[in-house]
Amino acid sequence: MAIKVFGAQLSTATLRVRAALAEKDLDYEFVNVDMAAKEHKKPEFLSRNPFGQVPAFEDGDLKLFGMNPYRCEMISDFAIESRAITQYIAHAYADKGNDLIIKDTKKMAILSVWMEVESQKFEPAGSKLIYQLCLNPMWGLPVDEAVVAENEAKLSEVLDIYEKRLSESKYLGGDGFTLADLHHLPVVKYLLGTKVKKLFDARPHVSAWASEILSRPAWIKTTTS
């Protein structure tokens, strides 16, 4: 099999890559990186990703990697960023499965702005909330209510802008589902299992959009396989 994803089951960046492959109806091999055994810091993995963070990606002779931004110290072995990989999948397999990008240069530029909003605004606030509200309790660590309040306020600001955007456009990137929506899936899924769900429920367009993208067959396949 030509395509391989080296990652971790719960990693949001790994999930993004797998969701894109599922939308494109592509077969691939998932290689679980044993992070407890520090496999991601050994030479074989470092040759795939010099930063030693999952996921890494292979398509024949092409090797790509995701990475963790320096803002996310807590989870420094998990990549957050995997947009180069999903964009490669969307471009290289443009004729397979569902379209995830737009050919028109101007429309694609607008889609790119909304991918950046996800990466720079939605994801940083969202992933901090996931740590506080999902992972810290699971790991027996205390919840920092000040961090929760700060990031609820940031997420509210972003969701207000999404509510306006989604009242004018069916999806964030334009008329159809694209990478700009797909990149949100892992964090939206985690957040809706927390008290932060109220921020989505309070915004009808955001709430309908979240329900719709989470019910896509490719996402259901990704999270249940």
Add this chain to the structure above:
Amino acid sequence: MAIKVFGAQLSTATLRVRAALAEKDLDYEFVNVDMAAKEHKKPEFLSRNPFGQVPAFEDGDLKLFGMNPYRCEMISDFAIESRAITQYIAHAYADKGNDLIIKDTKKMAILSVWMEVESQKFEPAGSKLIYQLCLNPMWGLPVDEAVVAENEAKLSEVLDIYEKRLSESKYLGGDGFTLADLHHLPVVKYLLGTKVKKLFDARPHVSAWASEILSRPAWIKTTTS
């Protein structure tokens, strides 16, 4: 004139956009946003960028905006992120000026990974050093030596990976100068005016690369006009 850039003279994101326009040999109108007068928080500018951060960009009927990632609290009115704008310029004006992207899908994917390294690794460490070493002294604010030491260590890690990459590839993105290099220009230029220059000087391939990209006519034109 069809293309307009709404920004601030010293903003790194504004400089990136102007550098891309100069490489493409495109004429544009630069509109200085009076941030002291909070012009970027007024309705006219908010209609261009709902986050109220510079730069914004216009090409005929197309409007794009940059944004500030939530990790950079100090400078919340300045966008750091402007890659959607530079990528639009590179794609929409592919036949003008110097090539900044690569047509081959696999080579373009590798270029995209290095754009992400800049955005997620180089820029966060680099911009914190610029604040501590350039702007705080200028503003009469104290320098936090712990922040300096932490980000020097991060920048060193990134530059080690660059040194290896640049020993195998003339430029970060591939054989030719591309957006992956161009996006570094503003931060590299600022850093070389500080004590952090030693981190560049200690790495021969990084040092040669930095000298070369800073001496490109389009960059000189951008910083002197």
